[in-house]
Amino acid sequence: MNERLKMYEEKMQKTMKSLDADLAAIRAGRANPHVLDKLVVDYYGSPTPIQQVANVSVPEARMIVIQPWEKKMIREIEKAIQMSDIGINPNNDGSSIRLIFPELTEERRKELAKDVKKKGEAAKVAVRNIRRDGNDALKKLKGTDVSEDEIKDLEEELQKTTDKYVKEVDKAVEVKTKEVMTV
Secondary structure, eight states: OOHHHHHHHHHHHHHHHHHHHHHHTSOOSSOOGGGGTTOEEEETTEEEEGGGTEEEEEEETTEEEEEESSTTHHHHHHHHHHHSSSOOOOEEOSSOEEEEOOOOOHHHHHHHHHHHHHHHHHHHHHHHHHHHHHHHHHHTTTTTTSOHHHHHHHHHHHHHHHHHHHHHHHHHHHHHHHHHHOO
16 A cells, blocks of 8 residues: 555544444344443543443343442433433343343334445445545645656555445445344
């Protein structure tokens, strides 16, 4: 990979990582502790991820159990879950919180599949915008010490990189859609 293009590939990798994180947060009928990744609680005045103040486990296919290391954190965690867009009411038994995931309806599965496709499209747009920025930067090289042929080669290499990441996005979307639609 050419040094001039390295930065654009790194941006595309970040786009993929962001998509992977977004897709991991979409629940597919089974309990997935990643739905809690974006939730933070107030821990002695600083926003802290739930995983850093409690033990998160999945004892059954459709249940997550959160056991705070400090009893007083139960209220904070419960409040954070209720304020979030997870859409599940936490069950608090005084020492731990249980999140019971209901079986997804066919309609909800289709909604989630649409959401997955939307996130995939957004990632592809981001990758293509990165390619456009790269091509604009390469066009500015015309008239410098870089030959026309070298610029053309760099543009082709950038296009190949773009194609590779678009395929990765498609594959990730396909896998997640299949997971969401499987009963």
